Amino acid sequence: LHNGNEYLESMLGAFKARVAPFNVNYRYVAEELQYLLLDSNAAACVIHSRFAPLLDDIRVALPNLRVILQVPDASNNPLLDGAVWYEDALSQSSADKPSAGYHGDDLYILYTGGTTGMPKGVLWRNADAVVECFGGSKTARTIDEFVTEATGNFRALPSPPFMHGAGHWIAMRTWLTGGTIIVQSQPDRLDADDIWGLVEKERATFLLIVGDAFARPLLDGLAESKRDLSSLLSILSGGAALSAHLKVEFHKYLPSVILVDGLGSSEAGGQLSQVASGDSSTTGSFPLTPQNHILSEDLTSELQAGHEGLGWLAKSGRLALGYLNDEAKTKKTYPIVAGIRYVVPGDRARLTADMLIEVHGRDSVTINSGGEKIFAEEVEAAVKAHPDVYDCVVTGRPSERWGNEVVAVVRLKAGATTTEASLLEVAQNYIARFKLPKQFVFVETIVRSPAGKADYRWAKQIATEAAN
DSSP, X not given: OOSSHHHHHHHHHHHHHTOOOOOOOTTOOHHHHHHHHHHTTOOEEEXXXXXXXXXXXXXXXXXXXXXXXXXXXXXXOOOOTTOEXXXXXXXXXXXXXXXXXXXXXXXXXXXXOOTTSSOOEEEEEHHHHHHHTTOOOSSOOSHHHHHHHOOOOOEEEEOSOTTSHHHHHHHHHHHHTTOEEOOOSSTTSOOHHHHHHHHHHHTOSEEEEOHHHHHHHHHHHHHTOOOOOTTOOEEEEESSOOOHHHHHHHXXXXXXXXXXXXXXXXXXXXXXXXXXXXXXXXXXXXXXXXXEEEEOTTSSSBOOTTOSSOEEEEEOSSOOOEETTOHHHHHHHSOEETTEEOBOOSEEEEEOTTXXXXXXXXXXXXXXXXXXXXXXXXHHHHHHTSTTEEEEEEEEEEETTTEEEEEEEEEEOTTOOOOHHHHHHHHTTTSOGGGSOSEEEEOSOOOBOTTOOBOHHHHHHHHHHHHO
């Protein structure tokens, strides 16, 4: 599904029926979708009509898929054989359904994006997901206690797809605080005019975005907007870092809005957050909060503040159960150190002497060049600091001299004619010279997921082709 009321209603219906809801990336091709639905042993699927032909192509390989609810859309595709229109299913539902009862051990599943491999389903107990993913009360234990605390007038507009964890996490968090969720009018793409128009019309107080990929077009829309956005109190970037220079630009147009960087993952839930502070905004540094830790590289001990070198960002406390159908990956990602169970999603980080966690980047997209580990995100932030850069993804490619070399795939702003020398001159103000790209490949469009995540497989292909 693209965004819509049906997405969140379906999640709630699954929870009430005590079956496990999970997200499906609507960009998946047949092979990926078949893998996902077989891996999850899916019994039911809710789809927009435009995706009906894709599902129909693989149905023969899905013997457990018994229920299909179809949501009409502009494609006007006909109802699949054996499917039921979503609204017809609702109208046939009885108000006196028997109570299924509920338990904290009921499951919620979040499938990872699959940007570096096939997606994996992270299994959460509902009782833990409500707190760690959906931002629910850490103290409430009964329905009445939750209701008593849900007194907010939060009006949230989540701009990412609900199939991205951050999107439906914020939606659930909004409901848990007694707030209202606003769904965009253009649910299949990011439309800056639509987003800012809804903030004005619906008096939204909170906007969720995903890093620079969402921030840049929204800022372009702000530059041309004369809308009344005075209701907006805060903007949260979750799922990807928001560059410092873009935070400064947001404050130029919206000086009273609080900008927050949130760091979390499918495996850990929410972890860290940082509030931007005007011209002194930074990227990748977060105040240490309880249940967050740095583990040694060999995962045998917890590192103390001011330690040398990098360790692994980890979290303790209420954690996911692990990965569906992958015990080996579960043991690796959820290690037990000194008798304590942690989750280690894959970020390399350092805890400074003044109790700040510096996140350097994902190990899965680290580039080993000339014996040095170079984090793609760190180089991307340095390149994006150039005023003519619209977007950038950094990757590695094979090199006879270095083993691997750093390549930046860059989209420039419209009309810009920046040189590689100019890009290097700016970037070297932020990173050491050995981390600088050996080549810049200029493209008209950067390929990202609908949730704004970089497609590193695509970037690597572009970088490799540019060497030939």
